[in-house]
Amino acid sequence: MKLNKSFIVSFSGLMIAPILGVLISIFQLNKKNAKYCILILSIFVFFITIKIPPYQDLYRRYLVTYLQYTSNTTLSDALYGHIDVLFYFNAWAFFNLGIPFYFIPAIYSALSVYFVMISASSIWLKDEGISKQRFLILFFAVFSFIDVVMIASTLRFGFAVALMLRGVVLYSTQKKGKGAVYIILSCLCHASMYLVVVAFIASCFYKMSKKQCIIFSIIFFVMSSTLVPVILSHVNLGVVNDYFINGYVDSDFANVTDDSHTLLLQLYKYGLFVVLTVIYFKNDGVNTKYDNFVRHLIAISFVMAISITALNRYLIGISIQFVMFGAFVINGSYWLRSIIKPMIVVILLFNITFINIYLERRQIQMARLWTGLYLPPAVLLYYNMDQFNNYLSELDSDGNWVKNKMGGK
Numbered sequence: 001m002k003l004n005k006s007f008i009v010s011f012s013g014l015m016i017a018p019i020l021g022v023l024i025s026i027f028q029l030n031k032k033n034a035k036y037c038i039l040i041l042s043i044f045v046f047f048i049t050i051k052i053p054p055y056q057d058l059y060r061r062y063l064v065t066y067l068q069y070t071s072n073t074t075l076s077d078a079l080y081g082h083i084d085v086l087f088y089f090n091a092w093a094f095f096n097l098g099i100p101f102y103f104i105p106a107i108y109s110a111l112s113v114y115f116v117m118i119s120a121s122s123i124w125l126k127d128e129g130i131s132k133q134r135f136l137i138l139f140f141a142v143f144s145f146i147d148v149v150m151i152a153s154t155l156r157f158g159f160a161v162a163l164m165l166r167g168v169v170l171y172s173t174q175k176k177g178k179g180a181v182y183i184i185l186s187c188l189c190h191a192s193m194y195l196v197v198v199a200f201i202a203s204c205f206y207k208m209s210k211k212q213c214i215i216f217s218i219i220f221f222v223m224s225s226t227l228v229p230v231i232l233s234h235v236n237l238g239v240v241n242d243y244f245i246n247g248y249v250d251s252d253f254a255n256v257t258d259d260s261h262t263l264l265l266q267l268y269k270y271g272l273f274v275v276l277t278v279i280y281f282k283n284d285g286v287n288t289k290y291d292n293f294v295r296h297l298i299a300i301s302f303v304m305a306i307s308i309t310a311l312n313r314y315l316i317g318i319s320i321q322f323v324m325f326g327a328f329v330i331n332g333s334y335w336l337r338s339i340i341k342p343m344i345v346v347i348l349l350f351n352i353t354f355i356n357i358y359l360e361r362r363q364i365q366m367a368r369l370w371t372g373l374y375l376p377p378a379v380l381l382y383y384n385m386d387q388f389n390n391y392l393s394e395l396d397s398d399g400n401w402v403k404n405k406m407g408g409k
Contacts, residue, residue, distance in 0.1 A: 009024055011040065011043075018047045029136065030132060034121040035118060035121055042110045046106045048148065048372040049106045050103070051367045054388065054392065055363050056153060058399070078091065111162070115182075117143060118166075120139070120325065124139075140348050150360060160186045161317070163186035168183070199297040199300045202300070203293040220305070269320065272316075276327050283327075286330050290326060294323060298315075366394070
């Protein structure tokens, strides 16, 4: 990628203060230089999340990697018992290279932004029917669906979705070899992607209509409690079966939560999923391979209705990302009329302020992540594992912030 003047100016600003570089880049944003803005945005996300605290899932991953590894830990030891080997290989390699653990969540978040946004940009660049105004609205709408703090905190799932999205888009745009590599990496990153691969393979052999998608979704939802045990008893994937049964079916996560905040969030995401699906289905047809895959993914996701956590993960965690991409990117220029624009602006503002900031406020407050907006990268990099480990005294045994449990906000 040949560097241009706008990138050099933006990067120079970013080295002074990350938010300055992003603002300079945004003011120059258009279809032709979008890839430079995406690169700046990805670097910005890296510096924002580099001081992410070891909170919840990130804490649990840290306990079983860096805090246990020694100079005698072999790669076989690091990978033993794990099916999502990409992260554990990454952690083992970084540990042996002397690279701090906190680089991993920052890199995963930055790469997630890059993979999703560059996939969108590659399609928008070829779309002559999309105006600059529509492009800007859609650009920030897609970005609003990338919860970078969540990706950094959970490590594997969000990054795996970004890898899968990149792979499917590449594969459906005649770059099958590269697409297959990303799809494989996605499966190695998180086991939940195996079901997405099932949907992808099925879409290569069977063309599903919109009506059939609805019918199959209803059938799979009703038959879920029967289908899943039968499938698991006849298809033995070893640790994958154990992972699903222990993680979703036979755990507390299989039941509906009684937390009102969580229920309201899920209600919003399901409502958004329905709205985006209706918009997408009404205007699809630009990329029939991608459309067919999404229909299969939606239908197969309902097989997971045996567990509310699994259903949420596949419908409003994975499927919604592909539906959003289809609506905003694949077919974005075909339906974005004036009456729809205010709704999209409201969605992107709500996603950024409520989903990406307010709901992640504990990590943001705990590590004062807002300092990543204005502190020079040289200062942000002046951070070490001792400072990272200091957070451990503020956490309980499950990685929750003790201050929050004691009544802090």
